[in-house]
Amino acid sequence: MDRIPFGIRRLDTTIGGGAPPGSVVLLSGEAGAGAREFIYTAALMNALAENDPDLFELYYGDLPPGTATPPEVHYISFTAEKKQLRREMSLAMDDEIVSTAAESVTFHDLSGEYFQLSPVPREWYSDRTDVITQLGSEQDRRSVPEALGDTLTEHASGNLVIIDSISDLVDAPTDDLGWDDVPVILKGISRIAFKWGGMVLLHVSRESLDDRRHGQLVDAADGTLLFRWESGGSMRDRTMVVKQFRGVLSRIEAEDIVQFETEIGESGFDISDVRKIR
Numbered sequence: 001m002d003r004i005p006f007g008i009r010r011l012d013t014t015i016g017g018g019a020p021p022g023s024v025v026l027l028s029g030e031a032g033a034g035a036r037e038f039i040y041t042a043a044l045m046n047a048l049a050e051n052d053p054d055l056f057e058l059y060y061g062d063l064p065p066g067t068a069t070p071p072e073v074h075y076i077s078f079t080a081e082k083k084q085l086r087r088e089m090s091l092a093m094d095d096e097i098v099s100t101a102a103e104s105v106t107f108h109d110l111s112g113e114y115f116q117l118s119p120v121p122r123e124w125y126s127d128r129t130d131v132i133t134q135l136g137s138e139q140d141r142r143s144v145p146e147a148l149g150d151t152l153t154e155h156a157s158g159n160l161v162i163i164d165s166i167s168d169l170v171d172a173p174t175d176d177l178g179w180d181d182v183p184v185i186l187k188g189i190s191r192i193a194f195k196w197g198g199m200v201l202l203h204v205s206r207e208s209l210d211d212r213r214h215g216q217l218v219d220a221a222d223g224t225l226l227f228r229w230e231s232g233g234s235m236r237d238r239t240m241v242v243k244q245f246r247g248v249l250s251r252i253e254a255e256d257i258v259q260f261e262t263e264i265g266e267s268g269f270d271i272s273d274v275r276k277i278r
Contacts, residue, residue, distance in 0.1 A: 002021065002066055002067060002068040003016060003017035003020060003067050004018045004021055004023070004068065004069070005018035005045075005064070006018055006019065006038075007042045007043075007046050007060065007268075008038070008045070008268075010270060010271035011260070011271050012063075012067065014271070014274070015242075015251050015252065016066075016251050017066050017067035018064075018067055019245075019248060020248075022196065022199075022222075023193070023199050023247075024200045024202065025201050025202065025222065025223040025224070025225065026204060026217055026218060026220075026223070026224040027202065027225050027227065028204050028227065030229055033228050033229050033238050034227045034238045034264065034269055036092075036164075037268055038225070038227065038240075039201055040089045040268060041267070042160065042201060043075055043101075044089060044098060044101040044102065044105065044268065045097075045267070046070060046160050047105045048100060048101040050069060051103070052101070055097070055100055059094075059097060060267070070198055071158065072106065072158075072159040072160070073105045073159065073161075073162075074105075074106045074108060074151070074155045074160070074162070075106070076108045076110060076152075076164065077107065077108070077109060078114040078169070078172075079115075079125075080111075080164070081111070082109065089102065092269075093266065094266040106155070108155075110144065110147045111125040113143065114144055116141065120173075143177070144172055144174055145177055148185070152189065152192075152200075156196045157197065157198060158196065158197050159196075161198065161199070161200045162200075163202050163203065165203040166202050167203075167205040167208040170208060170209065182216075182217070183217055183219070186217060186220035186221060190220060190221060193222075202221065206226075218244065222245065222246050222247075223244060223245030223246065224244055227262075228241070238261070238263065238264075239259050239261055239262060240260040240271075241260070257276055258275045259275050261274070
């Protein structure tokens, strides 16, 4: 069974090449701890493998045996536009990677559906003609869950899809989506993702959820990676912990790995050290 790489070589080689096809992975992070850089790296490095194999080999190296990159990368955002995301990616990764790979990432801007019932002026978030106007019919309005579902149904099969972010869904300014719907949506994605055979990465800000709600999201996903800061004396280190992950956690436990120390370099998110039980 081919695995889908995260695009972070030291992590991929540690866990047997990447994630099993059909995985839905929750990336839960404290502010600045690396979760967002992780999704940028996953998106761009997987796109680079298809777009420019030579440049991919320069920054990543050879793919581990039994690993296959997805043919397409799709990035779904509820609040940010493509130019904004590209600028943020450029702050986290080498310009050569961003300029080469970003054009092979398909961005889906759902801000029209997200903000349409909010007090935010329409001209602030959309220049699209398909978004309901003040005189439009309520029947023409596509809800946020419908927009997300349509996008996934059309593009997720066999591909890498990033949803940025579940935190936005939690606070969505809409009358058709409550908190109780969010973990149900995730469970639905996890169910159909097995048939799709690709990989879905879900970003969430840890500070936006209490323990109960966060636990519901963890239960709905196939795997959860926790990104957090760890203090030691006068220093703070970024760390990543694999909380649970079907088909992956067993390999880490076999190596007695407790957590990964991480860093942000020219090729984006990376593993700098592995802490083992001693």
